[in-house]
Amino acid sequence: MMENSYKKRMQRKKEHIDSRIEEANIDKGIVVLLTGNGKGKSSSAMGMICRALGYDMKVAL
Numbered sequence: 848m849m850e851n852s853y854k855k856r857m858q859r860k861k862e863h864i865d866s867r868i869e870e871a872n873i874d875k876g877i878v879v880l881l882t883g884n885g886k887g888k889s890s891s892a893m894g895m896i897c898r899a900l901g902y903d904m905k906v907a908l
């Protein structure tokens with residue numbers, strides 16, 4: 848009995864969460880600013896650019 852009510856409760860919760868995910872259709876841009884001493888900033892930026900281009904996203908350098 849308890850297991851059955853738990854499954855029903857979790858199913859309702861999953862349906863609610865799935866409906867919220869379905870409604871989430873806002874595309875937002877992002878700005879990444881890499882700063883600091885040391886090495887790796889340029890390599891990191893090029894890697895992020897290549898990855899974004901692979902997903903057909905717009906990028907700027």
